[in-house]
Amino acid sequence: MSEIKAFETLRDQYREMGLSTDLMDADADFTIFRLADAFGDRLPFVSPVHRLNFFVFLFVKQGKGRYTIDEHTFPLEPGTVYFTNPGHLRSYVWENTDEVYLITLGESFLKENVNADVFEEFPFLLSETFPGRVLPSDAFLGIERIYEQIYDEYTQRSLFRMRIIAALFVALLLKLKEYFWLDYNPIYEGNRSSLIVKNFKRQLEHHYRQLGEGRASQVFRVQDYADAQYLHPNYLSTVIKSKTGRSISAWIADKTVSESKSLLQNTNLSVKEIAYRLGFSETAHFSNFFKKHAKLSPAAYRMDKTAVGS
Known part of the structure; x- marks a missing residue:
C-alpha cells in the first residue's frame, strides 16, 4: 500500500x-x-x-x-x-x-x-x-x-x-x-459519527490506557492529537468544541481524572508514581488538580474506596 x-x-x-x-x-x-x-x-x-x-x-x-x-x-x-x-x-x-x-x-x-x-x-x-x-x-x-x-x-x-x-x-x-x-449547526451534525471527533476520542482512550499501563511515558498535548489527524491544533480544537460542546482541555482533564481514580483504586502505585505516570512533574500539582475535580485528595479518595471495598 x-x-x-x-x-x-x-x-x-x-x-x-x-x-x-x-x-x-x-x-x-x-x-x-x-x-x-x-x-x-x-x-x-x-x-x-x-x-x-x-x-x-x-x-x-x-x-x-x-x-x-x-x-x-x-x-x-x-x-x-x-x-x-x-x-x-x-x-x-x-x-x-x-x-x-x-x-x-x-x-x-x-x-x-x-x-x-x-x-x-x-x-x-x-x-x-x-x-x-x-x-x-x-x-x-x-x-x-x-x-x-x-x-x-x-x-x-x-x-x-x-x-x-x-x-x-x-x-x-x-x-x-x-x-x-x-x-x-455543527453541534447537531453527527456528534457521534463525526470522523474527527471519533478519531480524537479513540486516540484519547488508547493513549490513557497506555499511560495507565506504563507503556507510554509522554502525555499527549493538543498538538499530538492534531498531528495524528494531520490537522492544525487550532482547527482540531474548534471542531471538538463545536461538535461536542466541550473543549479539548476539558476532555483531557476528565480522562486524567478518570485514569487517576482507576490507578488509585486498582493498583498499589504511590500517589507520586501516579502523578508522574500521568504527566505531573510535582505530586503537589497532581494532588491539587485531583482535588479540584474529584473533591477529595488522592490519598483520601484511595482510603475511601478501600474502606468501601473492605
Whole structure:
C-alpha cells in the first residue's frame, strides 16, 4: 500500500504531483486559479489519495470528473460547487477542466482576514459531509461573479490586494451560506459519527490506557492529537468544541481524572508514581488538580474506596 501524504499548501501538493505552480505565491495562505492553467494537456488526470491541511473551494462552470472524500465519491459536473475542510482523505479524477476555478486557504487566513470567530459566523465550514451541489444557473452566476472578481484581484497584485480579496471572500461565504447551509449547526451534525471527533476520542482512550499501563511515558498535548489527524491544533480544537460542546482541555482533564481514580483504586502505585505516570512533574500539582475535580485528595479518595471495598 502506497504512503498517504499530507500537504500543508496546495503548492506543495501540486509540486509533488508534477503540476504547474507558476501562478501560486510561494508564501501565500490564499490561492485562486483556473485548473486548466495547472493541468494543461495532462487530462484525464488521476490524483493519488492525500490529506490537505487547508480548505478547498471548487467552482465548476464547465468541467467533468469526480472526487472522493473519506471513501465517499461524488460527481463533478457543470454548475457544481463544493468545498472540503482540513484533514480528510481525498482524491479526484478530472476528465475536463475547461472552466473550473479552485480556491484554497488556511485557517489563519480565515481568522486574520475574515473574522476571528469565523466558525461561529460560518459554522458550515466545520461540516463533515461534502456532497457537491449543482446550483441553478442564476444562483451559480451570482457566485461566479464573486470568484471571478477575486481572481482578478489576485492576479493584479495591487497594494490592497489581500484586503480586497478578504472582503470579496466574505461575500462568497455569505452566498454559500445562503444557498447551502442557512440553518446549519455543527453541534447537531453527527456528534457521534463525526470522523474527527471519533478519531480524537479513540486516540484519547488508547493513549490513557497506555499511560495507565506504563507503556507510554509522554502525555499527549493538543498538538499530538492534531498531528495524528494531520490537522492544525487550532482547527482540531474548534471542531471538538463545536461538535461536542466541550473543549479539548476539558476532555483531557476528565480522562486524567478518570485514569487517576482507576490507578488509585486498582493498583498499589504511590500517589507520586501516579502523578508522574500521568504527566505531573510535582505530586503537589497532581494532588491539587485531583482535588479540584474529584473533591477529595488522592490519598483520601484511595482510603475511601478501600474502606468501601473492605
